[in-house]
Amino acid sequence: MSIPRVALVGTSGYGRRHLEQLLGWQRDGFLDLAALVDLSFDAETRRLVDIAGVKPQYLPTIDGLEVDLTVVATPPHTHFALAEQVLRSGSALYLEKPPVPLLSQLDALRAITSRRRAEVGFQQARATIERLEALLPDVGQVERITAHGCLSRPDSYYTRSPWAGAWYVKGEAVFDGALFNPLAHIVHTALTLARRIDCGWAVDSVEAELYAVHDIAGDDTGVLRIRSRTGPVVIAVGTTAADVVRAPAITVHGSRGHITVPHGGEASTHPLLAALKDVDGPPDPLIDLDAVRPFVSVVNRAVEIVGAPIRIPGAQGISELVERVVDTGSLFAELGSGWSRQPAPSVDREALR
Numbered sequence: 001m002s003i004p005r006v007a008l009v010g011t012s013g014y015g016r017r018h019l020e021q022l023l024g025w026q027r028d029g030f031l032d033l034a035a036l037v038d039l040s041f042d043a044e045t046r047r048l049v050d051i052a053g054v055k056p057q058y059l060p061t062i063d064g065l066e067v068d069l070t071v072v073a074t075p076p077h078t079h080f081a082l083a084e085q086v087l088r089s090g091s092a093l094y095l096e097k098p099p100v101p102l103l104s105q106l107d108a109l110r111a112i113t114s115r116r117r118a119e120v121g122f123q124q125a126r127a128t129i130e131r132l133e134a135l136l137p138d139v140g141q142v143e144r145i146t147a148h149g150c151l152s153r154p155d156s157y158y159t160r161s162p163w164a165g166a167w168y169v170k171g172e173a174v175f176d177g178a179l180f181n182p183l184a185h186i187v188h189t190a191l192t193l194a195r196r197i198d199c200g201w202a203v204d205s206v207e208a209e210l211y212a213v214h215d216i217a218g219d220d221t222g223v224l225r226i227r228s229r230t231g232p233v234v235i236a237v238g239t240t241a242a243d244v245v246r247a248p249a250i251t252v253h254g255s256r257g258h259i260t261v262p263h264g265g266e267a268s269t270h271p272l273l274a275a276l277k278d279v280d281g282p283p284d285p286l287i288d289l290d291a292v293r294p295f296v297s298v299v300n301r302a303v304e305i306v307g308a309p310i311r312i313p314g315a316q317g318i319s320e321l322v323e324r325v326v327d328t329g330s331l332f333a334e335l336g337s338g339w340s341r342q343p344a345p346s347v348d349r350e351a352l353r
Contacts, residue, residue, distance in 0.1 A: 004068035004279050007035040007091075009082060011045045014096055015073035019045065021272065022071070023052040030276050034067050035059055067091050068116075068279045071272065075163050076181065077174040080105040084112065092116035092279040094272050098184045098299070099292045101173035106296045110289045117283040120292050123271055124264040125189045126284065131261050132193060132250060139254030142197050146235040146326050147186035149248030149263075150319040151178075153240040158216050165216030167303060177210060177219040177309075180299050183238040186248045186263050188295040190234050191226070192286055193250070195294070198231030203294055208302035209332050209340055210309040213241035213318070219309035221318060223331050224302055236298075237325040244319035251326050312339045 011019055019036075026033050035057040036045070049056065059065065062085055069092040072082050080100045086093045087109065099120045100106050109118070136142065158165035163174045179187050194201045205227045210219040221239040228234075238248070248263040269277075271284055285291055324335050332340035 003029065004031055004276055005034040005066075006031045006276070007037060007062065007065055007067045007070045008033070009037040009062060009070060009072045010074035010096075011036055011038045011041060013073065016045070018071050018073050018096070018272070019048060021270070023048060023054060025273060025276065026054060027052065030273065031069075035065055037062050037065070062086065062089075065089065069094065069275060072096060073121075075161065075174070076101055076176060077163060077169060077172050080109070083109055083118075087112045087114045087118060090115065092275060093118040094121060094275055095119070096121040097188070098175070098181050099289070099296060101175045101296075101299070103293070103296050103300045106289065106293060110293075116279055117275055117281060118289055119271060119275060119283045119287045120289070121272070122185050122188045122287045122292070124185060125192060125286050126271070127265045128189050128250060128261060128263050129193055129196065129286065131265060132252060132259070133196070135259045135261070136197070136252065136254075138257065139252055139259055140256035142232045142252055142254045144233045144235065144253040144329050145190045145194055146237065146251045146253070146329070147183070147190035147248075148236075148246075148251065148322055148326050149183045149186055149238040150242035150244060150246040150322055151182060151238070151240045151248075152242045152245050153182070153214075153220070155214060157240070158214050165214060165218045165220065167218040175218070175299055175303060177222060178238050178240045179222045179224060179236050182240055183236070183248060184295065186238070186250060187224075187236040187298070188292060189263060190236060190250055191294045191298065192291060193252075194228065194232050194234050198228070201228045201231035203297055203301075204228050206298055206301040206305065207331060208305045210302065210306045211312045211339070212309045213239075213312055213315050221312070222302075223325055224298060225329075225331060226298055233329065235325065235329060237322050239315070239318050239322060241315040242319045243315045243317065246319060246322070253329070310339075310341055
């Protein structure tokens with residue numbers, strides 16, 4: 001079998017990490033990097049490519065591009081149009097997280113019949129879930145799964161582009177919130193674990209509190225509580241305005257105790273490498289377009305519930321408050337933070353299906 005021809009769309013930000021991986025895998029003989037696609041290419045991108053001795057096309061769009069697999073690592077609000085074009089072109093798709101802002105966009109992608117695999121770059125979901133599942137017998141019956149993380153981002157993180165920290169750009173949905181993008185991987189992992197623990201688990205109600213410490217239009221601090229008619233409660237809590245940094249992790253509470261596993265770790269094979277080795281094979285069911293629907297559903301419902309994030313006065317004590325959410329399963333308002341607003345529970349099953 002010939003090695004797959006690959007295109008990378010988006011070469012800065014996380015796209016740079018993909019570029020470095022792809023160049024390494026090309027050196028190992030797993031792919032032919034046929035094209036780089038971006039609005040512009042900086043000197044570091046060209047330097048990395050030149051050092052690797054690779055000669056891809058440098059293109060402004062994917063129009064007419066014919067490759068076996070396309071990696072899309074562009075801003076979230078560009079994902080839908082690019083992913084749709086990739087799937088209709090006959091290429092396999094590896095779409096960086098978060099997948100798409102809107103549930104309607106995701107369902108439109110799911111409706112496209114593609115002969116090749118399509119996956120979302122929640123790269124560490126399988127490794128984390130496998131580690132958690134090995135420990136689940138220790139906690140007894142699972143009652144609560146909490147995704148949590150405390151990151152610290154400078155103001156420059158939110159001024160690097162017009163979409164950073166925004167929910168909308170010129171009326172277009174972006175949803176670059178703390179739990180929706182920087183910490184999206186742990187939210188998706190928690191939702192996926194709940195479905196694996198109880199096959200009947202489905203999003204039934206969502207409660208949400210979303211806040212902003214930075215001077216941004218979107219949020220940088222939030223807590224979500226998601227309930228199903230059966231199975232564990234899922235909570236997601238985190239911030240990018242932490243006063244004390246704590247690595248993203250998943251905590252599972254059960255009838256006999258609890259366990260906490262840092263998110264990530266070594267997987268047997270990187271999902272993108274697995275896709276390169278079998279572009280026509282079935283996608284990983286933990287990160288395919290069907291698997292990410294609960295995540296996108298929850299994001300949409302949270303934004304609808306809150307309407308707009310609430311500005312709060314600084315980061316002091318936020319990391320401790322996040323830890324209290326992990327320990328208790330309560331939301332910020334229930335813990336009496338002083339600046340929080342009581343959430344509005346929502347049960348809108350039709351919107352979440």
